[in-house]
Amino acid sequence: MTTSEVAALRGPLDAWRSAIDRYAPEDVAAVFTEDAVFQGLRPYTVGRPGVAAYYASQPPEMxxxxxxxxxxxxxxxxxxxxxxxxxxxxxxDRAPVLVNLTVVVRRDGDAWRIAHYHVSPRIAEDRLQQPAGLLELPDRGGDPAPLGGQVGP
Known part of the structure; x- marks a missing residue:
């Protein structure tokens, strides 16, 4: 990580955090590009209106x-x-939600904005330390099915 990369990320991420903490969905959306691809914890959306709607549906206390x-x-x-x-x-009375985000920020004039946002549930650190093989799927024998489908009719 370089200082300039972190600075490019911190600007929009700090604004994102501040707007969430204030329950300001339109301000959250303003941190994103007009054509941002946004994947929260439900189906994806493209553009600021979808981002604003997603955050408006969250509890104001979040x-x-x-x-x-x-x-x-x-x-x-x-x-x-x-x-x-x-x-x-x-x-x-709600447990915290711990996630990893992949974000792509893009310079938009004088500001950096989020152009891509993807959430995935965080895997517990102890699972990451397990020996190889423990996180793999069991061998079912034969050739594996192609991605997204079954083998045969």
Whole structure:
């Protein structure tokens, strides 16, 4: 990670966090590009209206903290970030939601905005430390099925 990559990510991610913490869905959406691909924890959407609707449907009490785990500069005006995010719900009887985010930020004039946002549930650290093979699917014998389908009729 370079300082410039982290700075490119921090600007929009800090604005994203602040808008979530204030329950300001339109402000959250403003952090994204007009054509952003957004995959939260339900079906994806494209563009700011879908981002605003997604965050408007969340509890107003929701807050988020994040930390940047990795970054890569993909082009002079494009940076990829891998981020751990913890969504909390103060005052509600609800467990935190721990996720990883993959974000791509793109320079948009003088600002960096999120052009791609993808959430995946966080795997517990202890599972990541298991010996090879424990996270693999069991061998069913024969040739594996092609991705997305079954073998045969």
């Amino acid at each position: 807050t988020v903290s994040y930390r940047i785990l990795e970054s890569r500069r993909l082009a002079p005006d494009v940076v990829l970030g891998w981020v751990a995010a913890d969504f909390s719900f103060p005052g509600l």
